[in-house]
Amino acid sequence: MYYTVKIGEVRLIALDTTIKDKHFGGLSEEQLNWLEKTLRQYADETTIIAMHHPPFQTLIGHMDKISLAYGGNRLHDLVKDNAQVKRVICGHLHRAIDMGFAGAIASTTPSVAHQVVLDISPDAASCWNLEPPAYKIYVHQPNVEVLSYIAYVNDYEGPYPFHEGGKLID
Template sequence: MLIAQISDLHIQEGGKDTELIQAEHHLAVCVQALNRLAPRPDMVVITGDLTEHGRKPEYLRLKPLLARLDIPYLLIPGNHDSPAMLREVFHEHSYLQTGTPFIQYVIDDWPLRIVALDTTVPMRSEGGLCAERLEWLSNTLAQAPDAPTLILMHHPPFETGIRQMDNLGLLSGREDFARVIAPYSNIERILCGHLHRTMLCRVGPTVASTCPGTAHQITLDLDSAATELSFNFEPPGYQLHWQGAQGLVTHHATIGDFPGPYSF
């Protein structure tokens, strides 16, 4: 199985940053790149911050952009999203209609089981996992303890060293999350967004990774005394998660036109 991951699209309507960030253009180029892949991914997972403000017009701008994908896709919310507006505009995505305040779900139709976990906190940038969500995760994992599994979540369950982003990270429930997943060696990967960079970290029995943004990237600043957060326009990217004989292999891919390939 081959899964593509994109994240942090930040589609917005108008605003002073629209010309600077050009989120719609970057997403359109990304969609073209994914459609050209051979072999083509079986699925695209989109790990949050779909819009900038969670407003209905932004989701209405996003929907036709994603409709150009020739690949099925799954959505989870990020801290910039509105679960209510996401559900309303993408109403045909039945997995979003959970009947709870949280958008979290299970997809059992693929060789890899997809478990989507909602880490968002209403009106806040940081993430959290309450007792209800952790209980849901515990029960969900217990239902298929041997099935190769992916967990999707927006906020990564680890500190990154980028201080200002860690201040907006998964601030509650992180230790409890690690305890819930600890018994499960079948978790192939935890796929996250939020950081706008590629990162890897061991979490319990598995590896958690973050995906670059399509709109812009967070500046790599590991100075513990840093007091400001900034972004830049390093090339946007995506990740490909390929299921091989030894488990899941993750590839970072850069979006753009570059010379090559050249024969050796």
């Protein structure tokens, strides 16, 4: 599955990387051919590509064993050739990563449920924990390319003012 939609001034391109009954993912020739055509068609629009499996190694061993198994190299080349792509946003990892990817920023997002334990070793145990559930908010404004925030699902104490009567509270 794949589709594109304009949200405000941003062109969102969604690519379904899931494969039935598998934990790893992939991008098919058909999807990548469509992506190439779509990027050419909307070359002047700030673009975000959204997909489930990240197209990079996370260093968390058990997650990298179920990563994007194919199509990542061609995706990399297409992003490199299309400077309008500012972000490649992904899920799957249940933990936030941001990294450079072919001149854009590729990222994963925390989960709104459980998180994958941060253990960047090849033989990391396949474990999850209950770190705070979170998600990302993407903002696009004139003169601000694409900005992202991590926001938490639960309510926390505060807000507390930094200042009172014009003075910093110790």
